Amino acid sequence: MSTQRLRDEDYRDYSSTDASPEESPSEGLNNFSSSGSYMRFGESNSTTWFQTLIHLLKSNIGTGLLGLPLAVKNAGILMGPLSLLVIGLVAVHCMRILVKCAHHFCYRLNKPFLDYGDTVMYGLEASPVSWLRNHAHWGRRIVDFFLIVTQLGFCCIYFVFLADNFKQVIETANGTTSNCHNNETVILTPTMDSRLYMLVFLPFVVLLVFVRNLRALSIFSLLANITMAVSLVMIYQFTVQNIPDPSHLPLVASWKTYPLFFGTAIFAFEGIGMVLPLENKMKDPKKFSLILYVGMTIVTALYVSLGILGYLQFGANIQGSITLNLPNCWLYQSVKLLYSIGIFFTYALQFYVPAEIIIPFFVARGPEHCELVIDLSVRTMLVCLTCVLAILIPRLDLVISLVGSVSSSALALIIPPLLEITTYYSEGMSSITIVKDALISILGFVGFVVGTCLTLYELIQPSSAPIFVNSTSAFV
Secondary structure, three states, X not given: OOHHHHHHXXXXXXXXXXXXXXXXXXXXXXXXXXXXXXXXXXXXXXXXHHHHXXXXXXXXXXXXXXXXXXXXXXXXXXXXXXXXXXXXXXXXXXXHHHHHHHHHHHHHHOOOOOOHHHHHHHHHHOOOOHHHHHOOHHHHHHHHHHHHHHHHHHHHHHHHHHHHHHHHHHHOHHHOEOOOOOOEOOOOOOOXXXXXXXXXXXXXXXXXXXXXXXXXXXXXXXXXXXHHHHHHHHHHHHHOOOOOOHHHOOOOOOOOOHHHHHHHHHHHOOOHHHHHHHHHHEOOHHHHHHHHHHHHHHHHHHHHHHHHHHHXXXXXXXXXXXXXXXXXXXXXXXXXXXXXXXXXXXXXXXXXXXXXXXXXHHXXXXXXXXXXXXXXXXXXXXXXHHHHHHHHOOOHHHXXXXXXXXXXXXXXXXXXXXXXXXXXHHHOOOHHHHHHHHHHHHHHHHHHHHHHHHHHHHHHOOOOOOOOEEOOEEOO
């Protein structure tokens, strides 16, 4: 197999098309109709509306959901939910903009499918500014860069999440009982630093990412979905019981912590990278807008409800993940372990996107007989990189806020409105639409700058030590 063939066939960017390595995207070209239809890959590879809805929910529900109670604390019990609702509406609107622009260029250029990067590139080529047209190829590179940062950021967060939850389960094992209602003081059994737990997980994660087949990864995805769904049901079941008096909780928190809220919130809504692949794979793409609105309504309702309930239940003691606040009884310890298992398998799915962007670059420049060695070596180095970054920033709440502020804000808020302007400006746009898009991009940019700076400052000079108290135990 030649290096060029490897690049063109085995390492096509399947992460952007939601196709597996066994599927040939070229087959779908023959099924494309220039009449404006968006059935781009054919019936055999298409998904129903229900499957698309499930994939949409899965791509938006992860560790970000568990960090939202702390985000509400950083904004206030009133300001937090209202801000979550606004960010959710804006994020969904930006997703719809991206789909609309992709449709525009697919029909105009008679192309079967455009991913996020291609859509931005063609949007810059349609710009009335000659400098942007001449540098349109940078649009794809910028999107790829932020996708890599976002996905590898997810992987860093997974390392911290796994370490924190397993560390707490092991250290409180001596005080874990079958009674989930009595308040008890639990004496911790010191084990080791959370960063050492990350190193323990490292070889297992490396072995997991050696699974290069997307079809094989779907088995892990199903397992992750089941374990995380069961865990979420148990978390909601606990948070709605015996809610304390909320009168002491501030309606609006200090403005100094609001950027941390923004980073966590926009991180939670970061599912825009999956929008075009999901729309492309539908049997009836015309229904995707309805699926998008229904799915994101469910997601926003989950975010707002868990954010409110978690903060009401645990108050000022809420931690970076609500699982760390659950009682030290075997029922809820099992919830932590179940969700951690789901996150462990989700690592491979999130890792697939940056792997399919980065690995072809190195494979194409190496000798043909070393292709597999180079592939596995790059995978190992990328996993080690995410582990090292997690070790350097072992605060779950700050890692989530940093990833959300740096990359999620760019992909979800900054780029889509600017893309709409460059795509339709030459064809005529109302001044209201231009102002609306400019305001959304400015909002995203301000959140990007302020959120990143404040998170980095908090990392360098933390205002307070992390809290390690939950509702049924005082850690001594």
